[in-house]
Amino acid sequence: MAGQVITITSGKGGVGKTTATANIGVALARRGQRVACVDADIGLRNLDVVMGLENRIVYDLVDVVEGNAKLRQALIKDKRLPELHLLPAAQTRLKSAVNEAQMQEVCGELKKEFDFVLVDSPAGIESGFKTSVAPADQVLLVVTPEVSSVRDADRVIGLIEAYEKPTPQLIINRLRPALIRRGDMLDTADVLEILAVELIGIVPEDERIISSTNKGQPVALEDHSESGAAFMRIAQRLMGEQVPFQMFAESPGWLERVSKFLRR
Amino acid sequence: MALVSFKGTREGLSITLGEGVWRDVLNELAAQLGRPSAQSFFHGARVLLDTGPRAIDVIELEELIALLSQHGMTLTSVIGGPNSQDAFEQVRATIPPPPETFEVEPTAEIPAALPADTATAMLIHRTVRSGQRYRYSGTIVIMGDVNPGAEIIAEGDVIVWGKLRGVVHAGASGNDAAIVGALVLAPTQLRIGGYIARAPEERGRARSVTAEIARVREGRIVVEPWSGL
Ligand SMILES: Nc1ncnc2c1ncn2[C@@H]1O[C@H](COP(=O)(O)OP(=O)(O)OP(=O)(O)O)[C@@H](O)[C@H]1O
Ligand SMILES: [Mg+2]
Numbered sequence: 001m002a003g004q005v006i007t008i009t010s011g012k013g014g015v016g017k018t019t020a021t022a023n024i025g026v027a028l029a030r031r032g033q034r035v036a037c038v039d040a041d042i043g044l045r046n047l048d049v050v051m052g053l054e055n056r057i058v059y060d061l062v063d064v065v066e067g068n069a070k071l072r073q074a075l076i077k078d079k080r081l082p083e084l085h086l087l088p089a090a091q092t093r094l095k096s097a098v099n100e101a102q103m104q105e106v107c108g109e110l111k112k113e114f115d116f117v118l119v120d121s122p123a124g125i126e127s128g129f130k131t132s133v134a135p136a137d138q139v140l141l142v143v144t145p146e147v148s149s150v151r152d153a154d155r156v157i158g159l160i161e162a163y164e165k166p167t168p169q170l171i172i173n174r175l176r177p178a179l180i181r182r183g184d185m186l187d188t189a190d191v192l193e194i195l196a197v198e199l200i201g202i203v204p205e206d207e208r209i210i211s212s213t214n215k216g217q218p219v220a221l222e223d224h225s226e227s228g229a230a231f232m233r234i235a236q237r238l239m240g241e242q243v244p245f246q247m248f249a250e251s252p253g254w255l256e257r258v259s260k261f262l263r264r
Numbered sequence: 265m266a267l268v269s270f271k272g273t274r275e276g277l278s279i280t281l282g283e284g285v286w287r288d289v290l291n292e293l294a295a296q297l298g299r300p301s302a303q304s305f306f307h308g309a310r311v312l313l314d315t316g317p318r319a320i321d322v323i324e325l326e327e328l329i330a331l332l333s334q335h336g337m338t339l340t341s342v343i344g345g346p347n348s349q350d351a352f353e354q355v356r357a358t359i360p361p362p363p364e365t366f367e368v369e370p371t372a373e374i375p376a377a378l379p380a381d382t383a384t385a386m387l388i389h390r391t392v393r394s395g396q397r398y399r400y401s402g403t404i405v406i407m408g409d410v411n412p413g414a415e416i417i418a419e420g421d422v423i424v425w426g427k428l429r430g431v432v433h434a435g436a437s438g439n440d441a442a443i444v445g446a447l448v449l450a451p452t453q454l455r456i457g458g459y460i461a462r463a464p465e466e467r468g469r470a471r472s473v474t475a476e477i478a479r480v481r482e483g484r485i486v487v488e489p490w491s492g493l
Contacts, residue, residue: 147412151394154411158393194411194429196391 003034003115005107006238007136009160009168011152013123015144016173019209021120022050023220023228024140027235029084030220033115036075038087038107040132041122042097045089052216053078053086062090065102071109080221085114095128107135116238125159133165140200141168145175145186150194157197169200170261171234176205177248188248189257199261201234203227204248267292276310276340281318289318290327297335307336310437313352315344322351329359340437341399357460385420392416392430399436412452421445431455440480445490449476454485461485 008021018041025037039047042062048054056076059069064087071087078084087110090097103119110117121132133139139160143153153170160168172191179185192199206227212219219228220235233243245262267289271278281289297306311332320328320342329339339359342352384402394413398404403420414430416422421443422434428446433455435442440457454461459480475490 151413154393154413155395158396193427194409196409 003111003117004137005111005117005135006138006140007119007121007133008140009121010142011156012149015142015149017142018047018050018120020142020171021047021118022218023231024235025084025118026218026220027232028116029081034083035116036085036110036114038119039089040119042089042093042095045091047120048088050213051086057088060088060090062093062097064106065098098131100131100134103131104135136165138166139168140171142171142173144173145191150191154195167197169198171201173203174205175202175248192258192261200237201230203230276312278312280314281316286324294331309337310340311337313339313342315348319345319347320351322354325351325355443477443479445477447475454478456480456485459485
């Protein structure tokens with residue numbers, strides 16, 4: 001059976017797309033899924049750094065598209081998890097080096113061999129975004145609970161609908177329970193009320209993400225962090241399992257308020 | 265290409281600007297409008313401005329609006345690049361409404377019946393999201409939410425069966441009798457004809473639980489519970 005292409009995108013930059021791609025990839029691979037992570041952020045590649053695979057890059061996505069390397073040669077196998085692979089981006093090229101049709105072709109090839117093809121999309125709504133969304137069977141939209149991030153995410157949902165791609169599912173990242181309790185941060189229900197799309201996961205703010213990013217050791221590799229556990233739940237939901245949503249200091253009754261947006 | 269060209273449309277007069285120095289364009293327009301034969305022809309016209317490749321700024325647009333109003337003409341919409349549209353959005357509230365072309369009951373308790381030329385409606389059956397913009401010459405009815413960052417501009421009324429949180433302009437061609445109704449009326453900015461109202465500064469949850477309707481009464485926009493039309 002062919003796998004699925006899942007593009008991880010956002011409206012605002014820097015909200016955690018790359019972090020989410022690496023960790024969901026790790027979590028899926030830990031569950032025995034065959035995973036290929038594709039860095040579509042050409043020119044600003046960093047999925048390899050977050051995954052700790054930078055020193056193993058020989059060929060990249062642009063080499064594959066331009067015929068300098070076979071897909072097999074460019075794919076890096078993660079030694080920690082045999083099912084996990086990375087197709088890195090080119091560091092020295094522009095977004096325009098890969099077009100929509102080429103991206104579709106590469107992802108179509110990968111889909112034959114992998115259960116999940118995760119595409120890390122660049123920030124913004126320019127051509128690179130469109131290219132990375134083009135092959136998607138499913139789109140995950142990362143948003144932080146801030147007015148500006150939600151506004152930009154809303155814009156992106158409209159664009160994705162206009163491209164006739166499936167409506168994205170939402171990852172709310174960097175939720176800070178203490179701020180929500182003080183009423184200083186939008187909570188899950190506030191975000192969902194505006195965006196009105198299905199929620200697939202909530203990831204709390206976690207200092208370990210910063211240190212793990214620097215070490216190239218995604219938090220989802222181990223079991224002891226809250227954020228890692230949150231990414232694991234997202235992976236399970238992607239695999240079709242039913243996993244209850246965790247409370248992070250939301251107001252009482254939030255589950256009822258948002259229940260129609262929760263994935264079943 | 266000519267510096268300015270004119271075309272009559274059903275909506276009014278369309279003026280297209282060519283490339284060239286702004287002074288020359290403006291002088292050319294003044295000369296064309298000032299011709300004796302043009303005077304009565306243009307008076308009272310609603311003008312649709314097409315800025316073509318030119319990015320018009322606020323100051324230029326204000327000069328143009330002043331020139332038009334000297335000739336009894338009203339700018340009602342701008343098409344062209346995003347900069348030109350932005351400039352228009354910034355100044356449009358300052359444009360006096362065009363001369364009335366139909367009778368409006370001044371003290372109507374219930375909103376005046378829709379004038380015939382706005383009696384058609386556009387139905388939008390979805391969430392209108394940030395960056396999306398609808399503009400229609402009649403009434404707009406939305407079955408869904410209008411999110412912050414979205415824009416609805418209707419020459420007639422705007423009715424939202426959902427939460428209205430974006431920018432809305434009813435009676436956009438100067439009809440102060442237009443209304444805006446929503447199940448949750450919490451727009452970022454609300455305009456009716458030549459009037460404008462902004463959301464209160466504090467950003468909180470929508471304050472109202474009942475459907476509300478906004479209309480112009482005694483020279484300002486008032487919001488009342490929707491007790492049926
Ligand atoms: N849940 C979290 N808790 C703490 N820090 C986080 C969390 N998620 C992401 N970060 C941090 O936020 C920063 C930006 O994350 P990341 O690079 O994943 O964002 P991005 O959306 O891929 O950015 P870009 O748009 O530039 O590609 C990183 O320093 C990352 O470590
Ligand atoms: Mg990134």
